[in-house]
Structure formats: structure tokens, C-alpha cells
Amino acid sequence: MSNHLRLACVALVPALLVAGGCAPTPPASFRLNMVEATSPSAEKDSVSAQLALTPVQQRQVATILTAMFGTPDEPVCLPETGLDPAKLKLAAGPVRSDIVGRKNGLYREHCVHCHGITGDGLGPTAAFLNPYPRDYRPGVFKFKSTERSSKPTHADLVRVLHNGVAGSSMPSFALLSPGEVDAIVEYVKYLSIRGETEIALMQYFFELDDEDKGQLKETREFLVGEILEPIAGKWASAAEELIEVPEMPADIDLAASIAKGRELFHGDKANCVKCHGVTALGDGQANDYDDWNKNIVKIETKLAALSAGDADAEERRWASEFHEVLDGDALKPRTIPPRNLRHGIYRGGRRPLDIYYRIHAGINGAPMPAAKGTVAPEDIWHIVNYVRSLPYDFDGELGADRAVAAQPSTVGGLVASKATPASEEN
Amino acid sequence: MKRLTGMFWALVFLAVPVLGVATFAVAPSINVWLPSDVSAHGHEIDSLFYFILALTGVVFVATEVMLFWFMWKYDAAARQGEKATYIQGSHTLEVVWTIIPAATLLFLAIYQMNAWANVKMRRPDMPPTVEVVARQFEWRLRYPGRDGLLGTPDDLHIVNDLHLPVDEDVLVQLKSMDVLHSFFLPNLRIKQDAVPGMKIPVWFKGTETGSWDIVCAELCGWGHYKMKGRITFVTRPEFDAWLERKTAEQDATQPVPEASGEIVAN
Numbered sequence: 188m189s190n191h192l193r194l195a196c197v198a199l200v201p202a203l204l205v206a207g208g209c210a211p212t213p214p215a216s217f218r219l220n221m222v223e224a225t226s227p228s229a230e231k232d233s234v235s236a237q238l239a240l241t242p243v244q245q246r247q248v249a250t251i252l253t254a255m256f257g258t259p260d261e262p263v264c265l266p267e268t269g270l271d272p273a274k275l276k277l278a279a280g281p282v283r284s285d286i287v288g289r290k291n292g293l294y295r296e297h298c299v300h301c302h303g304i305t306g307d308g309l310g311p312t313a314a315f316l317n318p319y320p321r322d323y324r325p326g327v328f329k330f331k332s333t334e335r336s337s338k339p340t341h342a343d344l345v346r347v348l349h350n351g352v353a354g355s356s357m358p359s360f361a362l363l364s365p366g367e368v369d370a371i372v373e374y375v376k377y378l379s380i381r382g383e384t385e386i387a388l389m390q391y392f393f394e395l396d397d398e399d400k401g402q403l404k405e406t407r408e409f410l411v412g413e414i415l416e417p418i419a420g421k422w423a424s425a426a427e428e429l430i431e432v433p434e435m436p437a438d439i440d441l442a443a444s445i446a447k448g449r450e451l452f453h454g455d456k457a458n459c460v461k462c463h464g465v466t467a468l469g470d471g472q473a474n475d476y477d478d479w480n481k482n483i484v485k486i487e488t489k490l491a492a493l494s495a496g497d498a499d500a501e502e503r504r505w506a507s508e509f510h511e512v513l514d515g516d517a518l519k520p521r522t523i524p525p526r527n528l529r530h531g532i533y534r535g536g537r538r539p540l541d542i543y544y545r546i547h548a549g550i551n552g553a554p555m556p557a558a559k560g561t562v563a564p565e566d567i568w569h570i571v572n573y574v575r576s577l578p579y580d581f582d583g584e585l586g587a588d589r590a591v592a593a594q595p596s597t598v599g600g601l602v603a604s605k606a607t608p609a610s611e612e613n
Numbered sequence: 614m615k616r617l618t619g620m621f622w623a624l625v626f627l628a629v630p631v632l633g634v635a636t637f638a639v640a641p642s643i644n645v646w647l648p649s650d651v652s653a654h655g656h657e658i659d660s661l662f663y664f665i666l667a668l669t670g671v672v673f674v675a676t677e678v679m680l681f682w683f684m685w686k687y688d689a690a691a692r693q694g695e696k697a698t699y700i701q702g703s704h705t706l707e708v709v710w711t712i713i714p715a716a717t718l719l720f721l722a723i724y725q726m727n728a729w730a731n732v733k734m735r736r737p738d739m740p741p742t743v744e745v746v747a748r749q750f751e752w753r754l755r756y757p758g759r760d761g762l763l764g765t766p767d768d769l770h771i772v773n774d775l776h777l778p779v780d781e782d783v784l785v786q787l788k789s790m791d792v793l794h795s796f797f798l799p800n801l802r803i804k805q806d807a808v809p810g811m812k813i814p815v816w817f818k819g820t821e822t823g824s825w826d827i828v829c830a831e832l833c834g835w836g837h838y839k840m841k842g843r844i845t846f847v848t849r850p851e852f853d854a855w856l857e858r859k860t861a862e863q864d865a866t867q868p869v870p871e872a873s874g875e876i877v878a879n
Contacts, residue, residue: 358751359772
């Protein structure tokens with residue numbers, strides 16, 4: 188008897204392993220943008236307006252999106268998106284090798300744990316990062332060579348992947364092959380176009396009149412022509428909206444330029460000190476949010492107002508629904524601190540050119556405004572020179588504090604060079 | 614039947630040293646042995662490794678074979694009716710098997726001192742060639758610019774792609790921006806923890822041109838497994854040209870024409 192029992196146990200273990208380990212996992216699917224589905228656009232803020240998409244409408248949006256964009260495993264790429272299906276195929280789906288031994292599923296190998304399967308910046312590690320990973324769905328990108336509201340060019344996104352975003356949790360992918368980086372960038376654009384289409388569809392539902400409530404023109408002309416094409420068009424035309432950069436005068440006197448830049452930095456027009464502070468330590472106004480977080484803050488404010496005042500039944504239902512959304516589909520909002528310019532860490536790149544772009548166009552999605560129009564292009568170069576001098580400025584505003592730190596040190600057996608404390612990064 | 618069971622178990626134990634030795638014999642031919650050594654000091658580390666492997670290997674095989682032999686010879690089934698001798702231990706034997714390993718370990722400790730000092734204590738008298746800052750999950754590199762000093766406006770900043778001159782002493786200043794990491798160059802037999810708040814010197818000399826891996830050898834977080842960089846040894850003129858080119862890229866005040874592919878290529 189005991190022998191039989193032992194045998195049974197021995198047989199049971201592999202059986203359990205097979206049952207537990209090899210059960211088919213459900214195919215990956217995109218998540219619906221629940222924040223958007225419960226936040227009507229600001230213009231329609233009347234009490235009678237619909238507060239959230241009904242479950243039927245949500246399903247309708249999901250169905251349309253699947254028809255237009257496919258699933259994470261089988262992306263569909265309409266020619267109107269302007270995307271390259273071959274590149275998408277390389278980046279999409281589970282990680283695997285294809286018939287010629289090429290690595291497939293690059294997005295899930297390198298990006299998904301932060302940016303999420305939907306590109307919503309809600310991957311499993313997202314909540315632990317500060318700043319949060321980018322949510323691609325609004326189609327807003329910060330570090331680019333194009334005008335503020337334009338899309339980034341392909342090369343801009345390649346550059347971000349190549350250099351990483353210093354100061355954030357985005358690492359460098361410099362060692363991936365150019366083909367792999369290309370494929371990932373294409374997939375990021377795909378997730379972005381998909382996300383923007385989703386938002387446009389949802390806002391369209393909110394704007395439907397009462398008589399055609401719940402009805403959507405599910406024709407190809409409407410969905411592709413009126414919703415998708417304007418979005419894809421902006422991506423396609425990004426390369427035409429490059430920022431024009433005037434040559435930095437070759438005979439520029441650096442010291443004079445820095446002094447001029449300092450004046451502009453503190454001046455009324457550029458008014459950089461408002462946020463970056465007079466010391467440029469990023470200690471000016473620091474309680475603002477970026478656009479991604481602002482969305483959630485707005486809704487939280489509305490929720491707070493509702494719970495304070497008297498809400499009708501519809502509003503109470505919306506409030507409880509949204510509490511659920513905030514639990515699973517959004518992260519706790521965080522303020523965006525203005526950059527401390529004395530660290531010498533530049534998220535969008537450290538080339539003078541990169542800093543010119545940032546000052547000229549501002550940072551899309553963030554409170555950083557564009558200097559374009561208020562500061563002359565040549566003067567922007569002076570600000571660039573001043574900003575680039577800040578991490579090494581011992582005799583300026585912070586000279587007194589820094590003198591102590593600039594003593595040579597012998598920590599760890601290395602005699603630090605005199606200038607080392609200038610840009611200590613840790 | 615009982616005798617057969619006893620023989621079976623004795624042979625199972627014999628299989629341990631046989632398979633153990635076979636694994637080591639086969640490993641180099643299926644490429645799971647030490648990675649190629651491209652450093653000036655690596656052979657010292659490797660010969661220490663081989664020496665200790667041989668020493669422990671002999672002891673391992675001897676103990677395992679004895680274990681087999683006793684199981685085989687003194688199997689109860691084969692010696693029906695014989696009674697085991699009762700002993701209370703042998704003082705002499707215990708002294709011997711304590712002193713021999715102790716002396717061996719002491720010998721090893723003294724024997725390896727020179728190699729250790731070469732790698733960890735006798736730092737070449739030179740300014741850092743490059744600063745390596747470990748960060749979750751990448752290697753941020755900083756070269757002193759034309760002035761030869763770190764922390765000045767002309768520093769060159771690079772990520773993950775470490776270039777160094779071949780056949781020259783190289784001094785790396787290792788730091789960490791966040792948590793513990795370990796700067797591991799398998800092909801240079803270098804492994805050094807990066808500790809937040811410390812500047813740790815690491816030095817070596819590459820003997821071959823080419824590219825090899827930099828990996829993190831200290832579990833530093835969820836992305837530890839992909840914290841990979843690349844070390845490339847080039848000749849001094851090529852290294853200087855590379856520094857020039859990268860510095861020019863970093864100083865760019867005008868966009869690079871996209872067709873050049875300079876952004877992607879290194």
C-alpha cells in the first residue's frame with residue numbers, strides 16, 4: 188500500500204507541474220483608455236452632458252479599434268497610417284526567433300514592463316519610477332527637433348532610444364542594431380496613433396447629440412477619413428516641421444554670450460527664473476503638473492468637488508466608476524519639478540543643439556514654455572551658452588557654497604581632480 | 614537481489630566523480646569554459662584558477678572514489694554475519710586531516726597575494742582615462758576632454774559604449790549613481806563592485822583590438838539582466854579619432870543630415 192502511495196506521489200508531481208506550468212495563457216490584449224472614457228472633453232461641462240461612455244459604447248470603441256489596429260500579437264496596419272508592417276511585425280507579439288533566427292517581439296522584450304502592452308505607461312514597474320514612463324496614447328513626445336505641437340521625427344525617437352533619457356529611468360538602447368531600434372520606434376508610433384485614434388473616437392462619442400446617442404457612423408470613410416487620417420497625417424508631416432536653427436556666430440565671445448544669456452535668463456521676456464529659480468537649482472515654481480498627470484488631477488478635483496457638494500444620481504455613479512478607474516488605470520499624480528540646471532544632466536540630450544530646441548519650442552506636455560516669438564533666435568544661443576555654463580559656475584551665485592566642495596578629495600584612493608565636484612552626478 | 618541493490622548504489626556514487634571530471638573535460642569544447650582572455654594580467658588569474666581547480670579536483674576525485682570503494686567493499690549484503698568494528702575515532706588521523714587542509718589554505722592565501730595586489734592595490738600612477746558611472750540599468754561614461762580633467766565643460770559623455778586604447782594602461786574611475794552594481798569585464802578578468810558614494814579605481818591593459826561585453830554582476834534591480842555594455846579596444850590613433858568624432862557630435866550646433874546615419878552608428 189505504502190509503495191502504491193509513494194508511486195502515486197511521484198507521478199502526481201510532474202502531472203501538477205504540467206497542469207500548472209503549461210496551461211495556455213490568454214492572448215495579450217490592449218486595454219481601453221478608461222481615464223478618457225470617463226472624462227468628457229472640457230468644453231461640454233454642462234450637468235446634462237454624458238459623464239462617461241456606457242459599457243455598450245466602450246465595447247463599440249474596442250471593436251472599432253481591433254478592426255483598425257488588430258491586437259498586440261497580430262497588429263493590423265492600414266496603409267493610411269503610413270507605418271511599415273514589416274517593422275511592426277518585428278517589434279510586436281511575444282518574444283521569439285523567426286525563421287531566419289531574427290529576434291521578434293522586441294517591444295515586449297525591452298519596453299513593455301514600463302510602457303505597458305498598450306503603450307499607456309502602466310507596465311508592472313511603472314508605479315515604482317519617478318518620473319513615470321511615457322504614456323504614448325496622447326501622441327505627445329517631449330524631446331524632438333520639431334516645433335512644439337508637432338510630432339517627433341523618426342530620427343528624434345531613434346535618438347531617445349539610443350541615448351536614453353538621462354535623469355529618468357529610461358535607459359540607453361545604444362547596443363541594439365539599427366534595424367531593431369527602427370522596428371521599436373515604428374511600434375511606438377503605432378501605439379501612439381492607435382491611442383490617439385482611441386481618444387478621438389471617445390471624444391466623438393461624448394460629442395454626439397442626444398438623438399444619435401450611441402450611434403456611430405461605422406463607415407470606412409468616416410473612421411479612416413475623418414478620424415485616422417488627420418492623426419497619421421501629423422506623423423507623416425513631422426519632418427517638414429523641423430525647428431530652424433540659426434548658426435551660432437563663429438566668432439562669438441563666450442564670456443560675453445554667457446553674460447547676455449544670464450541677463451535674458453533673469454529677464455522678463457524669457458523669465459526662466461520663474462520656474463528654474465534665480466539660482467537655476469530648479470527651485471522656482473515647483474507645484475505644476477505635466478499634461479499626463481494634469482488629466483488625473485483635474486478629475487480628482489472634480490471628484491473632490493462632487494463629494495463636497497450635492498451630486499445627483501448620475502454624478503454619484505460617475506464618481507464611483509472613476510474611483511475604480513483611478514485604482515487600476517492611472518497612477519497617483521506627481522508634480523513635475525523644473526530641471527536643476529546645475530546638475531549637468533540633460534534629459535533630451537546635452538548637445539548645444541538639443542538645448543536650443545528645448546528653449547525654442549519648450550517641452551510639449553510639460554509646463555516649459557516656448558521662447559519662440561518672445562526671444563530672438565540669436566538670443567536663444569546666448570541662453571544656451573549660459574545654461575551650459577551653469578554646472579561649472581563656481582564664481583556665480585553659488586560660488587560661496589561650492590568653495591568647500593571643490594577641495595581635492597582622496598575618497599576611495601583616487602585623488603580627485605580639482606574640478607571634479609562641478610558635475611558630481613550622485 | 615540485495616547485493617545487486619548495494620552494487621547499484623555504489624556505482625551511482627562512482628558516477629559522481631566520473632561525470633564531474635567528464636564535465637570539465639568536455640566544457641571547453643562546447644564553449645562553456647572561461648571566456649577568451651584579452652588582458653595583460655588575466656593569465657595570472659587564470660593560472661591561479663587552474664591551480665586551485667587541479668588541487669581541489671584531485672581531492673574531490675580521491676574522496677569520491679573512496680566513498681565508492683567503501684560502499685562496494687563493505688556492503689552488508691556481501692558480508693552476511695560479519696560484525697562492524699566499533700572504534701571511537703583516531704586522534705592522529707584527525708590531526709592529519711586538519712593540518713593538511715589548513716596548510717593548503719594558508720599556502721593559497723599567501724601564493725595569490727601578488728596577483729591580488731596587482732589587480733587591486735598597485736594602481737598605476739595616472740589620471741583616470743574614463744569615469745564609469747553605473748546606473749539602473751546602464752553604464753554612463755565620461756571621458757576627460759582635451760584638458761585631461763574630469764568635471765570640466767569639455768568632458769565627453771557616452772552611454773554603454775566604452776572605447777579604450779589597446780596595449781596601454783587604462784585607469785577607470787568607477788562610481789554608482791543609485792545602488793550597488795558590479796562592473797564585470799569577463800574577457801579582462803575584472804570584476805569590481807560599484808558603490809554609491811565611492812570613487813573606486815579599476816585598472817587593466819587590453820591586449821587585443823575588438824569588442825567584448827560589459828555586464829553587471831551584482832543584482833541591482835529588475836533590469837539587472839539587461840544592464841549590458843560594450844568595451845571596444847582600438848589602437849591609439851583610432852581612439853583619438855573616435856574621441857574627436859564623438860566630441861564634435863556632442864558639440865553640434867546644427868542638425869546632422871539624417872542620411873549619414875550617424876545617430877545610430879557608433
